[in-house]
Amino acid sequence: MQNKIIFSILVSLVVSIFIVLYIHSIYPEPITDATTDNMFYFKKFDPKKERIFLIGSSNIGQLNTTMINELISENNPSFEVYNLAISSDEPSSRLPHLEKMIVLKPKLVIYGLTYRDFQLCGFNSEICDAKIHHFLLPDIKKIIENNIPKEIQQNKFNPELTTLRLIRESFGGSGIFTENDKIWLPSMPFYYIDPNFHHTIIEKDEELENQSNMMKKEGYVMDVSENSPDVKALKTIIKSFKENDIKLVLYLMPQNQQYYLDNISEKDKQDFNLLINVISDEFDIPLYNFTYAYSNDKIWGDTRHISYNINAKIFSQDMAQIILNEIGH
């Protein structure tokens, strides 16, 4: 009889997994990093044009690449700028893109960095707590994870995306479940613009204040030590570009004064600046520090991002100017 129960469990698991996989084969996951990754790196580029890459996290994603391209082409039409921002990017998560970027031989790479790139854990004190305090004895979970091939770890299957796609397509005609108005630009393959969110400039201080309070309360911990995986990854990236004669520029991302910078401890600021300056000197690479450039301007979409909005065009114009300086115009 117990065998019957075990058989029932197995049948239900097999049938469920089969159905999920079947649905997944009909409605594959919408665009993900993995697919756009290949689409971008293996596409045919105009051989007459030289490429400039902007890399970094969502802060870089908020740059208006179309405007930057227009400003660059006014001075030199032989360059095209690609914004390769990835949401929540950190040097260690950028590493898998390194070889593919090098193969495309960009003329210039601008790497946007900020405090968040070196955070040990995010804006959640419990996770921080766990990461800081729980590793005094061997971490079995980590040992197991380290023995699982990276390809398997990175290829996380998300059945929910498939299901949502199925629902949207099934109700597509009725307009009940529609896709958000995300804008994917050819010059920005890994980051999309959501007009409902990214276009907004928050005027009301109380909204920013609320977000800022949340950040203050939850806090985060930065690790800029030599052993930090992000510090190691950043050095690897810089070295690889240097070895392949690709010019790299470090750009410190602008931040909001009252709602972001005031929440970062002086020690973290000093440690971060010291790290970047040491790296810039060590590898002899230009450094543009824009941390305080627009810190008090009314161009912020939230506490950490400049809005993707025409009233925030100074952000993109200044970036275009940096590029022009670096390519010699």
Next chain:
Amino acid sequence: MLFNTIDFIIFFIVVLTTLTAIKTSKFQHVFLLLASYFFFYYTSNYLIVLLIFTTVWDYYFGGMIYKAKNIKTKKLILIASLAGNLGLLGFFKYADFAIMQFNVLGNYFDLGTNIPLLDLALPIAISFYTFHSITYTVGIYRNQIAPVKSFTEYAIFVAFFPQLVAGPILRAKEFLPQLREKIDAFEVGTKLRHIVITEANLKIGITMMVLGFFKKMFFADNIAPFVTEIFNNPIGLDSFTIILGTIAFGVQIYCDFSGYSDIAIGAALIMGFKIPINFNKPYFAISPSDFWRRWHISLSTWLRDYLYIPLGGNKKSKSRTYLNLFIVMFLGGLWHGASWNFVIWGMLHGSYLAIHRAILNKFPTLENNKFFHSKVGKIFSILATQYLVFLAWIAFRVNDTNNMLYSMEKFVFLDFQTVNVIPFLISHKLPFAFIILFIVLHLISYRTKNLQEKISQLKTWKWTVFLTVTVLLTILFYNGNPSDFIYFRF
């Protein structure tokens, strides 16, 4: 180790298989203890030292209480044992909170107090295993149980993995006898029980676990982002949006916590251990006291037996009864976390219970009033009770004082605006559909007594269909990232 991860599934299968393979009861028990310690160590690492400390501490103090000749000595030893338990809990969970309050108060009086925080790691499950362990020493002190014969048995009781992290809170007198062949607290000379997986336990255990996973991964995890979006920044939102967020949180926390309890009870049952239920349709409670007979039952009965009754319960004056109710719920709130929002939540419930008791004392005929026994009266009682329960959920969920007060004001004083709620509903149809579906299923389950037992008694093919549908829905709406259970942080 999170229940909703593949890690746990593999761990549980290995534990069951090994338990079945081991022929000797003694080795089965040792293996169960080691498995429980592995389960805890997997996520808590060195903090397992605290669990072992609590176990050793109460094991020896339990024996000392039993051997003490007179009641005065017994009492002194019990106090020493409780001081150790509660001292550890207080230090790790509340030290920084106390320092913070001290600094704030000092600054208020211009004393310039600025004591640095200890920044201690909060040991997972400490609130739960401390309470488990206290039931042992107090049980011996009250002559309800005799000390266990071996350390392993006691250590299994404290660390038993299905309920270790988030309950239900076990009582020594209920659990320890289950480790022996003869279910009698004082028959300590009987043989150790051989752990056998029976067909009936396996079927009902699996049913409970599957329903638990369904509640957590299908409902709670899919409603959670909806709640977060509303309560991370509620200032400026209209009343209906706040009410919607509150209802959504009520559904989320119920599915999250009762889902955990179902998985724990089911996993224990498969191994032949009976853990008492923790939830009994709390959203159909007809009064605040009825709510606490249905919500987190193991905590509310623990608070009743180990706090409310020792404080005098309702045996002293009326005003003392009200005060006792308030104190118990205040401490119950604080037990959830070192944060003012939990204190406020506890105080709200304390006030509800005290006021409810005061009304019944003032108007004793109300309890037998025909209206409250009619269908309409019952519905009225349910809605009135749930209005108060959901108001208190705002305090539980929103820890920023300004946001909490704003949300509560909007919940109580309706503004009849629809500026936010309609666009919000349009852009969040799916989570809203989950809430509606939950309400429908909850209503059905209210009308069906012993649902889990009934499901497990279905014919095999029907049971297989039930499993398939539930597992399929759970997987279809799983986003690949297992999320914590809310009560893990307590």
